[in-house]
Amino acid sequence: SQQGEEDPQALSIQEGENATMNCSYKTSINNLQWYRQNSGRGLVHLILIRSNEREKHSGRLRVTLDTSKKSSSLLITASRAADTASYFCATPPGGGNQFYFGTGTSLTVIP
Amino acid sequence: NAGVMQNPRHLVRRRGQEARLRCSPMKGHSHVYWYRQLPEEGLKFMVYLQKENIIDESGMPKERFSAEFPKEGPSILRIQQVVRGDSAAYFCASSPPSSSRDTQYFGPGTRLTVL
Numbered sequence: 001s002q003q004g005e006e007d008p009q010a011l012s013i014q015e016g017e018n019a020t021m022n023c024s025y026k027t028s029i030n031n032l033q034w035y036r037q038n039s040g041r042g043l044v045h046l047i048l049i050r051s052n053e054r055e056k057h058s059g060r061l062r063v064t065l066d067t068s069k070k071s072s073s074l075l076i077t078a079s080r081a082a083d084t085a086s087y088f089c090a091t092p093p094g095g096g097n098q099f100y101f102g103t104g105t106s107l108t109v110i111p
Numbered sequence: 112n113a114g115v116m117q118n119p120r121h122l123v124r125r126r127g128q129e130a131r132l133r134c135s136p137m138k139g140h141s142h143v144y145w146y147r148q149l150p151e152e153g154l155k156f157m158v159y160l161q162k163e164n165i166i167d168e169s170g171m172p173k174e175r176f177s178a179e180f181p182k183e184g185p186s187i188l189r190i191q192q193v194v195r196g197d198s199a200a201y202f203c204a205s206s207p208p209s210s211s212r213d214t215q216y217f218g219p220g221t222r223l224t225v226l
Contacts, residue, residue: 033214035217042218042219043154045214045216098159103151
């Protein structure tokens with residue numbers, strides 16, 4: 001399978017704590033993207049990191065990419081109850097048409 | 112600028128019936144993608160279309176499933192003779208007509224339940 005795989009599958013933390021989730025992939029990529037999906041809803045694009053970037057920030061989000069290890073991490077700082085959702089990494093294979101999604105990390109932030 | 116729109120949001124069908132799912136891409140987008148998400152799983156690519164053309168249908172089941180994106184109107188994903196295993200959330204995404212299609216914008220999905 002060329003899909004990304006997120007780790008952990010589920011994560012439960014207290015509000016205010018940081019949440020870290022990881023993603024591993026198998027093929028070479030041009031970029032890697034993270035999406036959020038609230039229960040029963042569609043996907044919201046969070047952040048894109050290109051293959052020549054090692055780290056990227058957006059608000060409370062910090063994404064790292066290690067192409068040598070074919071892995072990425074998403075850090076959400078100072079978590080809020082509203083961050084409760086599933087988080088997916090997605091990789092578009094170079095020159096390809098489709099995005100490959102992992103199975104996601106289900107994050108629960110307890111108020 | 113409205114985002115990607117899908118309708119219906121929820122669809123219930125009995126086994127053997129047909130399901131028609133519609134997707135209107137974002138304004139100015141000419142690339143449409145369909146994905147299926149089974150419960151507790153990630154999204155799986157089904158088909159990629161441009162106006163009046165199927166570009167990549169490698170993820171689409173060979174039987175009962177078809178997709179189109181006509182010159183006018185929304186993209187349609189059609190499932191004939193639905194079975195219980197077709198119950199899933201179906202998401203449509205669109206991207207602009209540029210050489211770099213880095214980001215796909217997703218619709219809210221259609222949740223199909225087959226009784």
